[in-house]
Amino acid sequence: MAAVPISPSSLSPPQASISKYKVALCQLPVSPRKEENIARARASVDAAAAAGATLVVLPEIWNCPYSMETLPIYGEDIDGGASPSISMLSEIASRRKITIVGGSIPEKSSGQLFNTCCVIGPDGQIKAKHRKLHLFEIDIPGNITLRESDTFTAGQEPAIVDTDVGRIGIGICHDIRFPELAMLYRSRGAHLICYPSAFNMSTGQLLWDLMQKSRAVDNQLFVVTCSPARDPDAESDYMIWGHSSLIGPLGEVIATAGHEEATVIGEIDLSIIRTIRENLPLEMQSRDDLYQLVDVRRESAGDNACAA
Numbered sequence: 001m002a003a004v005p006i007s008p009s010s011l012s013p014p015q016a017s018i019s020k021y022k023v024a025l026c027q028l029p030v031s032p033r034k035e036e037n038i039a040r041a042r043a044s045v046d047a048a049a050a051a052g053a054t055l056v057v058l059p060e061i062w063n064c065p066y067s068m069e070t071l072p073i074y075g076e077d078i079d080g081g082a083s084p085s086i087s088m089l090s091e092i093a094s095r096r097k098i099t100i101v102g103g104s105i106p107e108k109s110s111g112q113l114f115n116t117c118c119v120i121g122p123d124g125q126i127k128a129k130h131r132k133l134h135l136f137e138i139d140i141p142g143n144i145t146l147r148e149s150d151t152f153t154a155g156q157e158p159a160i161v162d163t164d165v166g167r168i169g170i171g172i173c174h175d176i177r178f179p180e181l182a183m184l185y186r187s188r189g190a191h192l193i194c195y196p197s198a199f200n201m202s203t204g205q206l207l208w209d210l211m212q213k214s215r216a217v218d219n220q221l222f223v224v225t226c227s228p229a230r231d232p233d234a235e236s237d238y239m240i241w242g243h244s245s246l247i248g249p250l251g252e253v254i255a256t257a258g259h260e261e262a263t264v265i266g267e268i269d270l271s272i273i274r275t276i277r278e279n280l281p282l283e284m285q286s287r288d289d290l291y292q293l294v295d296v297r298r299e300s301a302g303d304n305a306c307a308a
């Protein structure tokens with residue numbers, strides 16, 4: 001496909017059927033017992049829906065520990081219909097008539113393992129699937145060493161999807177470090193980017209807050225992050241940072257958690273996006289004559305269709 005620059009005319013977001021709603025971020029503890037994790041997630045999503053949330057977001061790798069050694073044994077075949085984790089989310093989504101950004105789980109497919117997020121609509125159907133695009137590789141001697149690519153295969157397709165609560169772009173954790181992905185979602189009309197995540201103590205303290213605010217402010221949209229809860233007694237070397245948050249288009253923290261188990265509920269008012277973009281028309285001021293975002297998967301610059 002031809003590489004095409006994004007035109008400013010593709011930047012206005014579409015309408016959602018609900019423009020003001022509650023979003024819940026379920027910051028869940030995770031144990032090595034999958035059934036327990038699924039039961040806890042079910043109870044947490046159910047309680048969030050009962051509290052009025054119409055969008056519920058789960059963490060990165062919520063159904064098993066985020067441990068490169070043991071992840072493969074928890075893999076589920078989503079396309080083959082052998083996924084107890086996604087079946088549970090589908091059941092609640094349709095019973096409660098909510099949209100769920102289902103965090104991520106290890107997905108087995110064609111002999112490979114992906115770190116995969118499913119977006120599920122109020123009919124219980126999977127509306128989009130995002131396989132983590134940027135695998136986390138870090139080596140700080142004496143501090144933290146981790147290579148996701150020893151375990152996971154990277155995804156190939158950014159996922160942006162139209163839902164009852166707006167157009168949502170998906171990234172998984174380390175994907176947040178790549179501003180071009182967020183810019184791409186904005187150019188395709190996203191209102192909100194959800195990043196199920198599992199940041200660690202080393203980079204979390206320094207960068208977590210900064211990166212989510214940056215993605216929101218640069219693109220004048222809402223950002224949601226959802227992390228597992230920290231387990232201070234965990235034997236794993238990988239200690240979770242926590243601090244799931246809802247960030248507004250001005251970079252304001254609308255709702256946030258500490259590091260323990262929590263369900264954070266905040267309000268998203270999509271009308272704010274239009275006001276902020278009118279008040280501060282960054283896309284009009286962008287110097288397309290000097291630099292451009294290139295959408296390598298699009299055939300025409302005016303194509304603003306959703307890729308889901």
Ligand SMILES: NC(=O)CCC(=O)C(=O)O
Pocket residue numbers: 060135136172173174175177197198199200203204
């Ligand atoms: N699970 C992840 O992708 C962690 C990313 C992270 O901590 C970072 O610093 O990037």
